[in-house]
Amino acid sequence: MKNIIIIGARGYQFNYGGWETFVTNLIQNYNDKSVQFHIPELNHNKKENKSILNKDGVSCLQIYVPKIGFVTMFLYAIKALKYLKEYIKKNQLENVVVYVLGCRVGPFYPFLIHSLKKQGIPIYLNPDGLEWMRDKWAWWIKECFKISESCMVKHSDYIVCDSKAIQNYIDNKYKKYKKKTYFIPYGAYLNEKEEKTELVKNILKQYNIKENNYYLMVGRFVPENNYELVIREFMSSNTEKDLVIISNVKENKFYKQLEQKTNFLGDKRIKFIGPVYDHPSLLYFRKNAYAYIHGHSAGGTNPSLLESLATTKVNLLYHAVYNVEVGMMSSLYFSKRKNDLKSMIEKCDTFDASTIKKYEKLAKDRIKSTYTWQLVVEEYKKIW
Secondary structure (H helix, E strand, C coil): EEEEEEEECCCCEEEEEEHHHHHHHHHHHCCCCCCCEEEEEEEHHHHHHEEEEEEEEEEEEEEECCCCHHHHHHHHHHHHHHHHHHHHHHCCCCCCCEEEECCCCHHHHHHHHHHHHHCCCCCCECCCCCCCHCCCCCHHHHHHHHHHHHCCCCCCEEEEECCCCHHHHHHHCHHHHHCEEECCCCCCCCCCCCCCCCHHHHHHHCCCCCCCCCCECCCCCCHCHHHHHHHHHHHCCCCEEEEEECCCCCCCCCHHHHHHEEEEECCCCCCEHHHHHHHHHHHHHCCCEEEEEECCCCCCCCCCHHHHHHHHHEEEEEEEHHHHHHHHCCCCCEECCCCCCCHHHHCCCCCCCHHHHHHHHHHHHHHHHEEEEHHHHHHHHHHH
């Protein structure tokens, strides 16, 4: 029996973000009875610390960490890695592989994995995107991320990159470490069935949204996803369609700055509808959008982009190397130049049925060629 321990996601079957989506879909598509997955889960209940929940055959190890802002995930990763030696010994695990998601623990990393390496356990690292490039972080946090990335790449055995651009960056930046790197992206599903749930009906009614009459944005509410650029350009366009934004919007400092800079509250077409975690409902909004706008400018292969290519007919992407790598000829690309996205939206509004169908086919063919979960799983089976 091979035992694969994946550390870095909040847990298995958690409706939250990219890592959680990845872990859940990877395991559900793995289909190998000779493999046992072990997933540490972030738990805020002290009484459940180190207990194990069984979810569909997956051993979910509960790691208690109190809610203390952005430091929570840092402490969670440290505690999970620190406990691994005891966990492996206690459960008599053999043939173990450890897969670490994200570069969070930095200089603590070599000490946390020392006992694992002494046992000959291979350590795989997925550095994710370049966290230090994200606009939301203060300069000193960005410097910490750079140090953390360097330290964790140096002390891992193998590096798995979800983007070829990230792989090239790791190969060039850390050439002296001579690490074996692999390109394995995230996956997406084709031909999924959407559902007009009660949640969908309520949102459509509440915000007066009409099917196939809105542009859609889906993503975390952070500056590097270019909300200001997209909203400003959309507001300056003459489109009569809406801009529906599905995001974990909070009326925080960023929200207030966005409101002041764009005055989006004065444009009835701009509709923040909050997060939609229910998958069939989210799928409905994707499939019934006129087009999808992807403003992400940092990170690697973004799961939201893959889902959009698999479901939405026309895709307008911010011209970042990661997005171009994924979308290639299937999508349209905009820059930060004034009126660039505005003109693209107005042009998109004039597309006839055959043009829309052409882009839809190109997008689905792109997913089929590289980004299905079946292809992703086969690559992981090879390296593990």
